[in-house]
Each structure stands twice: as structure tokens, then as C-alpha cells.
Amino acid sequence: MEYLNIIFQEVYKILFLLIPVLVSVAMIVWLDRRVWAFVQKRQGPNVVGPFGLLQSLADALKYIFKEIIIPASSNKIIFILAPIITMTLAMIAWAVIPFGEDQVLANINVGILYIFAVSSLGVYGIIMGGWASNSKYPFLGSIRSAAQMVSYEVSIGIIIINVLLCVGSLNLSDIVIAQKNMWFIIPLFPMFVIFFISALAETNRPPFDLPEAEAELVAGYQTEYSGMMYAMFWLGEYANILLMCALGSILFLGGWLSPIDLYPFNLIPGAIWLILKILLLFILFALVKAIVPRYRYDQLMRLGWKIFLPLSLTYVVLTASYLFYFNLLPTN
Amino acid sequence: MIAHAIFFYVFSIIAVVSAIMVTASKNTVHSVFFLILDFISISCLFIMIGAEFLGMIMLIVYVGAVAVLFLFVVMMLNVAQQKNQWFISKDSSKHIPIGLLISVIIFFELIIVIGGWKYKPELFNSENQNIINSVSNTHSLGQVLYTDYIHIFQISGMILLVAMIGAIVLTFRQREGVKKQSYIKQISRERAEGVEVLNVASNKGVKIDD
Numbered sequence: 001m002e003y004l005n006i007i008f009q010e011v012y013k014i015l016f017l018l019i020p021v022l023v024s025v026a027m028i029v030w031l032d033r034r035v036w037a038f039v040q041k042r043q044g045p046n047v048v049g050p051f052g053l054l055q056s057l058a059d060a061l062k063y064i065f066k067e068i069i070i071p072a073s074s075n076k077i078i079f080i081l082a083p084i085i086t087m088t089l090a091m092i093a094w095a096v097i098p099f100g101e102d103q104v105l106a107n108i109n110v111g112i113l114y115i116f117a118v119s120s121l122g123v124y125g126i127i128m129g130g131w132a133s134n135s136k137y138p139f140l141g142s143i144r145s146a147a148q149m150v151s152y153e154v155s156i157g158i159i160i161i162n163v164l165l166c167v168g169s170l171n172l173s174d175i176v177i178a179q180k181n182m183w184f185i186i187p188l189f190p191m192f193v194i195f196f197i198s199a200l201a202e203t204n205r206p207p208f209d210l211p212e213a214e215a216e217l218v219a220g221y222q223t224e225y226s227g228m229m230y231a232m233f234w235l236g237e238y239a240n241i242l243l244m245c246a247l248g249s250i251l252f253l254g255g256w257l258s259p260i261d262l263y264p265f266n267l268i269p270g271a272i273w274l275i276l277k278i279l280l281l282f283i284l285f286a287l288v289k290a291i292v293p294r295y296r297y298d299q300l301m302r303l304g305w306k307i308f309l310p311l312s313l314t315y316v317v318l319t320a321s322y323l324f325y326f327n328l329l330p331t332n
Numbered sequence: 333m334i335a336h337a338i339f340f341y342v343f344s345i346i347a348v349v350s351a352i353m354v355t356a357s358k359n360t361v362h363s364v365f366f367l368i369l370d371f372i373s374i375s376c377l378f379i380m381i382g383a384e385f386l387g388m389i390m391l392i393v394y395v396g397a398v399a400v401l402f403l404f405v406v407m408m409l410n411v412a413q414q415k416n417q418w419f420i421s422k423d424s425s426k427h428i429p430i431g432l433l434i435s436v437i438i439f440f441e442l443i444i445v446i447g448g449w450k451y452k453p454e455l456f457n458s459e460n461q462n463i464i465n466s467v468s469n470t471h472s473l474g475q476v477l478y479t480d481y482i483h484i485f486q487i488s489g490m491i492l493l494v495a496m497i498g499a500i501v502l503t504f505r506q507r508e509g510v511k512k513q514s515y516i517k518q519i520s521r522e523r524a525e526g527v528e529v530l531n532v533a534s535n536k537g538v539k540i541d542d
Contacts, residue, residue, distance in 0.1 A: 078365070109469070110470065113389070113392065116388075120391070120395070123396070123400060124400075128365075139407075143404070299515065
């Protein structure tokens with residue numbers, strides 16, 4: 001009975017986090033399309049519901065009622081597993097995101113490593129989908145995507161090391177609390193820029209959306225998917241984008257902390273500040289999609305390995321020597 | 333404690349079964365997927381005994397990077413065909429003694445470990461290694477790697493670097509007639525050198541490339 005109580009409590013907590021995340025994923029798709037449209041002087045989705053807010057819901061309903069087609073020559077088990085894995089991995093990473101002083105589902109010691117591990121597993125959904133489709137375009141797309149994600153993970157990892165040097169802990173709440181006096185975006189601004197660009201590449205967003213470059217690869221690894229399974233890839237992708245925005249705001253923009261520690265701003269709960277920061281980063285993501293043309297693949301790899309990796313490694317040395325010289329290294 | 337035992341048995345059964353399936357499954361890509369499942373369940377076991385840093389690093393390094401490369405290689409090469417050729421050809425008999433030797437060594441190592449664990453349990457008792465529980469896992473690992481044994485750690489890093497360079501040198505070959513794009517040339521191109529306005533005489537045309 002005691003176990004059951006604990007289980008129910010945890011399930012309640014998880015649902016309380018998961019349902020808002022899913023709803024905000026649907027809203028964020030709408031926001032993405034609206035921003036994109038406004039940059040191009042169009043209206044964007046504005047018909048379904050007020051301001052077109054329910055457009056994503058309508059799309060999701062359409063996907064649910066469509067037939068799921070499984071290609072005859074595909075590897076059926078892996079073909080079905082791939083979108084499920086993408087979606088699950090995008091969701092479970094939210095468990096460690098802190099929305100306030102102690103508003104976090106699992107306050108684990110190695111929170112940042114957990115997020116990093118889950119996002120590095122995300123590549124499997126794509127590889128499995130591309131391989132199991134047993135078709136040329138998905139396979140090429142998945143191979144591109146795997147190479148891209150593995151390369152940009154390296155530079156994201158080194159950027160995270162920069163932040164960890166200043167914090168001295170792998171716990172996400174500790175990382176936010178360490179920014180009480182100054183957000184890390186000020187001393188680590190170059191790293192923030194590189195993190196932002198790497199996050200674009202890591203989530204396969206334009207201008208780095210080569211895995212699904214429609215002009216060359218139809219839709220990349222999603223070519224053979226239809227109906228609900230396509231919708232799951234799509235949801236997982238946007239949940240990952242939101243997660244990267246959340247990670248960026250926790251690492252550099254002070255997470256749930258208010259920008260000014262004064263009377264009227266203190267009253268606003270931390271979760272709202274975090275959501276505002278996530279939205280700010282997401283609007284930047286959407287703007288980049290609208291105004292930057294797609295990269296060529298070899299240039300993408302060059303950017304990752306020959307520019308971002310040396311730059312971020314140099315910055316690690318710089319940060320470490322600065323902290324060591326001025327005796328600012330965190331001790332605990 | 334019951335929940336702990338249940339989780340332990342679930343993870344270890346998955347680990348053992350998937351380890352068997354790695355060698356038993358006929359499709360090579362499937363065996364790589366089982367290998368990944370094995371890595372994941374072993375990192376879950378690491379986390380269960382409190383080595384959360386090790387478990388996460390296992391996920392990041394082995395599952396996130398090494399297994400992806402495995403998967404790449406297996407998907408790109410036509411492994412099934414090569415395997416058949418390899419078993420038919422005469423050369424395969426040369427590899428059998430070495431393989432046998434390695435498997436015999438691994439077998440004896442396993443016997444030593446399990447026998448020692450069974451008959452001399454104090455050898456494997458971790459309590460006499462004065463582990464401080466107040467310091468977190470990550471801190472104590474960092475202390476050991478970067479403070480107590482820094483030189484050994486650096487030397488092993490150098491050995492890995494040399495091995496990496498060696499592998500690159502072995503596989504690197506300069507090919508003739510490969511077209512390469514120089515990005516500096518592409519970026520520094522200007523209109524003056526790219527565009528030329530010609531006065532084309534009618535019915536004569538103009539020769540563009542010579």
C-alpha cells in the first residue's frame with residue numbers, strides 16, 4: 001500500500017510536468033510557423049482557433065486519423081521502435097530541468113551529464129528510422145544526421161565544461177544558484193554564441209537541417225513514415241529543441257533567477273522567468289530558420305571540427321587559467 | 333530493499349540476455365543494437381550501486397559515441413557477404429589458433445575472478461579501502477584521477493593520442509586528381525574577378541573557357 005502511494009504520487013508529479021511540456025510543444029510549433037511567416041511578410045496559421053493557436057492540435061488530429069503505412073521491405077520492429085525512442089528520449093530529459101528552488105522532478109547530482117547522455121542517445125532514433133526504412137533517401141539522411149550530431153556534441157560538451165569550471169558541481173540547481181551574482185552569459189559570451197549554433201546543429205534545425213534537406217533527400221529519415229509515427233518524430237524533434245533552449249537558459253541565462261533582484265521582479269515565480277527565457281531563445285531559433293540559408297555539408301563539418309572545437313578548447317584553457325590565477329576556483 | 337532487488341534482477345537479466353543475443357543474432361545490425369541495450373542496462377546497474385558518474389560517462393562515451401561508429405561501420409560494409417567469403421577461404425584457418433588462445437585466456441581470467449570471489453571474499457571487500465561517503469562520487473573520482481594519479485592519467489592520454497595518430501597515418505592515403513574546394517578562395521572571390529562584361533559580336537559568339 002505504501003509503495004502504491006509513492007508510485008501514485010510520482011506519477012502525478014510526472015504527469016504534471018509532462019502534459020504542460022507536450023502542450024507547449026504544440027504551441028511552440030505554432031509560434032515557429034508564425035515567426036517564420038512574419039519574417040517573410042505572410043500571415044502564417046491564423047484560422048483554427050484564436051490567432052490560429054489550435055492549428056497544431058488540428059494537425060495532430062489529422063495525423064492520428066491517417067493510416068500508418070509500414071513499407072513491406074522494412075525491418076518492422078526497428079521501424080516502429082525508432083519514433084518511439086525519439087519521443088521517449090525527448091521527454092525523459094525533462095525530469096532533471098529545475099523550474100525553481102526545489103521544483104524539480106529528480107534533483108540528481110549528475111543532472112547535466114544526464115541531459116548530455118540523453119541527448120547523445122537521441123541519434124539512435126534517427127539512425128534506426130533511416131536504416132529500418134530500407135530505402136536510399138532515409139539512409140543517406142540518417143547517416144548525415146548521425147555524423148552531424150556526433151560532431152556537434154563534442155563542442156557542446158566542451159562548452160558545458162566551461163560552465164562547470166565556474167560552478168564546481170554537475171547539479172543543474174547548483175549551476176543556476178551559482179549565477180546569482182552574474183549570469184554566465186557575461187563572462188562566457190563567446191561560448192554562449194557557440195552553444196547556440198551547436199544547439200541548432202544538434203537539433204537538426206535550419207540552417208543545419210541537412211538530414212531532412214527536402215531539395216536533395218525528400219525528407220531524410222522521415223521519408224517512409226506516415227500518420228502517428230511521423231507525428232511522433234515531429235513531436236520529439238520540437239521537444240528536443242525546447243530542451244536545448246531550456247539547457248541554454250539554465251547554463252547561461254540564469255535559469256529561474258529574475259534578471260533584476262528587486263521588489264516587483266522578485267514576486268514573479270521562477271518558473272515564469274525560466275519559461276520566458278526559453279521562449280526568448282526559441283524565437284531566436286525561429287528567426288534563424290527564417291533568415292539563414294542552408295549550409296553545405298562539408299562546411300558544416302568544417303565549422304564543427306575546425307572552428308568550434310579549437311575555439312571552445314582555447315576558452316576552457318582561458319577560463320581555467322583565469323580562475324586559477326585569481327584564486328576563484330569553486331571549492332566544496 | 334525489495335524494489336531494489338527487483339530492479340537489479342530486471343537490469344541484470346536484460347544485460348545477460350542481450351549479451352548472449354549480440355553473438356547469437358544473425359543480423360549484424362541487430363547484434364549492434366543488442367550491444368547498445370547491453371551498455372545501457374550495465375550503466376543502469378552502475379547507477380544502482382551509486383556510481384552515477386561512471387554510469388553516465390558509460391552512456392555518453394560508449395552508447396553516444398562508440399556504438400554509433402560501430403553502427404556506421406556495420407551498416408556501410410556488407411558484413412554478411414564478407415563473413416561468408418571469410419569462412420570459405422583457406423586463410424581463415426590462420427586466425428583460429430589466435431582466437432582460441434584469446435578465448436582460453438579470457439576463460440581462465442573469469443575462473444580466477446569468480447573463484448577468488450567465492451573462496452576469498454575479503455579480497456574483494458571494498459570496505460577496507462576507506463571510501464569517504466560524504467564526498468560525492470564525481471568529486472572523489474576527480475580527486476583520484478587529477479590529483480593522486482595525474483601523471484599516470486596524462487601518460488595514458490598520450491598513449492591514446494599516439495594510437496589515434498597511428499591509426500590516421502595508417503589509413504591516410506594521398507589520392508591523385510581529387511577536386512577540393514578551398515573555402516578561403518570561395519569567400520574571397522569578388523565580382524571583379526568573377527564577372528566579365530563582353531561585347532559579343534552578332535553571329536560570332538564568344539569563347540568562354542579555354
